[in-house]
Amino acid sequence: MNGLIETLRQAVGANHVLVDGDLSAWEQDWRKRARGKALAVVRPGTTEEVAQVVRACAAAATPIVPQGGNTGMVVGSTPDDSGRAVVLNLTRMNRVRAVDAANLTITVDAGCVLQTVQEAAEAAGYLFPLSLAAEGSCTIGGNLATNAGGTQVVRYGNARELCLGLEVVTAQGEVWDGLSGLRKDNTGYDLRDLFIGSEGTLGVITAATMKLYPLPRATLTAWAAVPSMDAALALLGLAHRHLGAGLTGFEVMGQFALGLVVKHMPQLRVPFQQESAWCVLLENADQESEEHARAQFERLLEAALEDGCATDAVVAENIAQARALWHVRENIPLAQAEEGLNIKHDISIPVSRIPDFCAETDALLKREIAGVRLVNFGHLGDGNLHYNVQAPEEDDMQAFLREHEERVNALVFDQVRKFGGSISAEHGIGTLKVGKLPHYKSPVALKMMRAVKDALDPQGIMNPGKVLLP
Ligand code: FAD
Ligand code: 2HG
Ligand code: ZN
Missing domain, CATH: 3.30.465.10 (Uridine Diphospho-n-acetylenolpyruvylglucosamine Reductase; domain 3)
Known part of the structure; x- marks a missing residue:
């Protein structure tokens, strides 16, 4: 292996081949679900350097773990604990x-x-x-x-x-x-x-x-209190009708998820968190003018209040207020991390079936595990829910994961299948869901994926153990 390390040093420069010291920033995933061990962390500066690194690793049959910002949610960008893999971090290539x-x-x-x-x-x-x-x-x-x-x-x-x-x-x-x-x-x-x-x-x-x-001429943000997931869906329908292609964001956030932001980021103001089961963040990007965008938003929200699918709403007056509303939404993953590890389900369901999915799955989980807390939020506009499961308040999260993770995953993913959804809408499979894919994806699709993998990477050195098991 010393020969390989020497070749890598020649390829990218000795400073950019890290073998000693604290490599946790590259060996541990963002959520701290797993800590691996790398043979080396290599940081090439050009495409040709990447090619040299890959050729050297291929010649030594050494696994390569490509890595960008290492913010992935499914333990896909970090090595296993064998100490055999080279982490190929691309962040120096930033032109x-x-x-x-x-x-x-x-x-x-x-x-x-x-x-x-x-x-x-x-x-x-x-x-x-x-x-x-x-x-x-x-x-x-x-x-x-x-x-x-x-x-x-x-x-x-x-x-x-x-x-x-x-x-x-x-x-x-x-x-x-x-x-x-x-x-x-x-x-x-x-x-x-x-x-x-x-x-x-x-x-x-x-x-x-x-x-x-x-660039849109005007981008406006609104925040609405909605009484139920059915109501959120009705609001989405109204938003499509009133805003057309102007609708650029439609995020839903459950009361408990927003409560975590209130608890861990007390400096942030969260409208309607106390009084509403759900809140929705809407964005309207307009090519005409701010007046036009505002008038459209006002007509939409009036219709929503009249219809009862929203019980209250605010439109940000200026960019600072809009940023503050988005900041609340964007801080939910960080607030969850502050609260402790949770079991993440990044799922998609046909939009029309989301209310029934939530009602049924919430009830099943609550029956199965007394006191379980559901951190629900996500990109409702495209049918993508972050249906996350947090331990009961007093429980130790590690013990909860050991005891319940498999069962909770099976329950939620079986429901996803029943409702015609996908077990990963946007985060991917990584290692966290690699064992689940064979149960929830068509065998024919898996066979074609395997054929592609074998054709493009016959040695199996590219990110082994992720997406497909060997
Ligand atoms: P990494 O985490 O480094 O890698 C992710 C995967 O891509 C790994 O499998 C890795 O091997 C591979 N990879 C990385 N670079 C390359 C490359 N150059 N060539 C080949 N393979 C490569 N995701 C969403 O989809 N939507 C969200 O709203 C969202 N919000 C997030 C919010 C927070 C706070 C965090 C921490 C994550 C969020 N994510 C979200 C997760 C998301 O997957 C990542 O943030 C992002 O897409 C990963 O980019 P990265 O550079 O960090 O990749
Ligand atoms: C988001 O939408 C990300 O904020 C993270 O996809 C989701 O933390 C999560 O579960
Ligand atoms: Zn997301």
């Missing part, structure tokens, strides 16, 4: 390569932090709409590898829909330049779409060409 205004595209290195991409787009007068609470540290490579969703999917789609082309280093260390800015290209299989959502198991994404959009 914005080009903005093509006429083509409405931006091309960036994979290690670019999402917020940097948003800012570069805005500096050029455009919008890059992918947005999630980890945007200050997650990377575009990680976003694509997980096909991240976030809060703007209802209008702009997830990372896949925003991507036009990729540059990839294959598992053999070859460079595929697929950085096309084309919106139409029917020359055979869509290789780009294979790598998007592959969670580092097929190759290393080193750059991407992403879509840009015109």
